[in-house]
Amino acid sequence: MKSMGQTQEEYYRGVRMVPYDLLKELLLAVAGVGVLAILVAAFLSSPNVAPVTIATWSQTDPVDFVTTATGELAGTTTSAGYGAPYNTTPDAYQHWGPFAPQAWFGVRIPIDSANAYVIDPLKHAAFTNSTLGASLSQWQTATPDQQAAWLDAYTKALAAATVKDGNVTVASGDYGPLSLMMSNLLGVAQTGGLDGLLAINGRFYQTDYTQPLLFMGDGGYFAGLAANEHLSGDLWGMMNETGTYPGQTWLWLYTMWYQVPPFTSDTGFLGLNAGNADLGIVLLMTVLTFLLALVPFIPILRDIPRWLPIHRLIWRAYYAPNGQAPGRPASVKPLGASVPPAP
């Protein structure tokens, strides 16, 4: 602490000063880094894989689209049962003992999967389609048990569905109005109408893609594309990037925790496990970040640089043999030398 309150002149007293041109160094650095960045940008470009739309999904894999939409209607998809901040599924939140921040703020971004992804879009389509309107009425006036029976039968039939001319065909059965509803929803999606309906969500200007992204995330098509691009969670997830680009390498420590116990374990350790991995890892990284910031005050961590000889490589001139570095203050002796007690 000896230099606290010292002026810079006092701090550097006895130290040989040499000429230095700060602005020249800065401008040369800006020019050099600029040339490097421009060359790399020109020759390597940047990731630009086109985003997936609901239209491309429903055209490319209509069975997956219809299966996902049926799941939304049945309330069996990931987003339908997600809990906060999207809906109120009981106990669907991560917690570490009583610490459950996901549950604290309730439903801040409400998503009603059945209505948002199926019923409301079909109501729009029914403006010019009375047959669809009748099917919707039949669905909405049916009892919950009847709806569940239709959904169960239709979901099972979709496992053996076939595709012809972009349409999904299932074996004959008692599905109520579901076949007609899903056929119309698929038609709206394939023309791109569902992308627009979910994105604008009753508004004109908007920049929020929560609804269509959650819908696509519920299906298997999007996950398959991500796996083909080697982006999956077991391959270090969102740190990766399409193609051979470096991605967010600075997230390596964060994504690493998802690959190791206790965050890969069902039983876990001290209540942290795969079930609350997101919460546990965010908390862990918060603690580690504070530790990094507080290194100057943490014994051992702050002493490691003194123990390791790396600083001797950095300040080679200063630690020159026999302490003969030019301009070296007489009061500073080489590391390891016998020194009198600090005043």
Add this chain to the structure above:
Amino acid sequence: MSARNSGSWTLRVRQAMDRHLPMDHLLPDRQPYYVGSWVYVFGVITIAALAWVIVSGVVLSFFGPQWWHDSSVGRFFNSLHFWSVQLFFIFMVLHLWGQYFMAGWRNGRAATWMIGVVIFGISILTAFTGYLSQQNFDAQFIALNAKDAMNGAGIGAFFNVLNFGQMYGLHVMLLPIGVTFLVVAHIVMVRARGVVKPIDPEGARP
């Protein structure tokens, strides 16, 4: 100080600045001989990369998202922004490790180190919102994966990674202001106190 000006806040601030940050400290033409090490270059090239991040980012934000996808010039500036960010992080991490092994927090410089760590954290958040603002497949994938971490920690209720408008606004406005302000503060603190001396046996602790 005259009696008339003894209560002047402006005068006091100016005098404090003269005392702690005179121009020959802010724009020095001399430095201790041991600052000649190559490790000191990491700091200035980090600032240089940040300058290119900001310049390319300003161009991208001026012309808008469609431009950087649909035109070749836009794609080039998008790539320049992308690689400037990559270089910025590479240089910043090298600077961080360099300062760690030099114990750069000694002799009253702990706050400079701590602000550096905060800059590192905010930079990660800025880059993260940038990846979410790309409007490509990567942005969709990262958003869908990241939402679980944000929601699990309760942050997702206010920081919706699926909301492009929110992420884009944070990326081009609030977070860059935070990074730039803290980088300026970091540099001013370095210039005000000067570069820390080499480690000596009694000088390793703050």
